[in-house]
Amino acid sequence: TKLQVDDFVPVAMLSEDPSALTVRADAPYKTLEEFIAAGKKAPGTLQVANPGTGSIYHLAAEMFERAVGIDLNPVPFTGANPAVQSLLGGHIDAVVTSPAEVAAHVAVGKLRILGVMAERRVTNFPEVPTLREKGYDVVIGAWRGMIAPKGTPQPVVDALRNISRTAAKEPAFASILAKQNLSIVYKDQPEFTAVIQKDNARFKELLGSLGMLSAAK
Numbered sequence: 001t002k003l004q005v006d007d008f009v010p011v012a013m014l015s016e017d018p019s020a021l022t023v024r025a026d027a028p029y030k031t032l033e034e035f036i037a038a039g040k041k042a043p044g045t046l047q048v049a050n051p052g053t054g055s056i057y058h059l060a061a062e063m064f065e066r067a068v069g070i071d072l073n074p075v076p077f078t079g080a081n082p083a084v085q086s087l088l089g090g091h092i093d094a095v096v097t098s099p100a101e102v103a104a105h106v107a108v109g110k111l112r113i114l115g116v117m118a119e120r121r122v123t124n125f126p127e128v129p130t131l132r133e134k135g136y137d138v139v140i141g142a143w144r145g146m147i148a149p150k151g152t153p154q155p156v157v158d159a160l161r162n163i164s165r166t167a168a169k170e171p172a173f174a175s176i177l178a179k180q181n182l183s184i185v186y187k188d189q190p191e192f193t194a195v196i197q198k199d200n201a202r203f204k205e206l207l208g209s210l211g212m213l214s215a216a217k
């Protein structure tokens with residue numbers, strides 16, 4: 001896409017979820033430390049699925065790989081669902097997605113989340129450690145929010161900000177997200193803008209280092 005962040009006006013962030021490293025429940029590695037040890041023992045052999053090359057979870061896997069010092073074998077799919085299905089079938093070793101996309105399978109004991117790339121533990125998975133707890137400063141995930149086209153009149157942007165702020169406090173909104181294992185994280189325009197600019201800069205650098213610079217321009 002030729003779209004750039006400057007083509008839009010941030011309004012408000014409404015939700016944010018971390019990336020999660022998930023394996024089959026019967027995998028030989030039961031902890032994050034054991035998975036990392038397996039990766040170091042056999043570099044390039046652990047197959048880790050992601051929802052697609054250049055996707056947020058592909059970048060999360062790359063950041064994880066660099067932070068912990070292992071060489072993984074990335075396997076891109078055409079979305080999170082086929083990636084998770086492949087893990088369930090035993091065709092790959094792990095998948096990096098959001099906790100929400102594996103929650104149902106974790107609940108019935110088919111999959112296990114080894115770690116989340118978040119600042120703090122996820123409410124619905126309090127037993128799962130963050131990478132920071134294990135000494136790896138990896139915080140990356142998918143956020144969702146409202147944006148408007150560049151040039152939108154300021155009164156319209158202000159009205160959308162007020163609507164977003166009100167909606168984020170609605171119990172019905174919280175209930176809908178909770179049922180999908182998603183988290184409410186509200187950030188008004190200034191904070192949301194800062195998040196976008198920070199992510200734009202670090203992802204552009206990462207894409208460049210992966211030889212995908214043309215996609216980041």
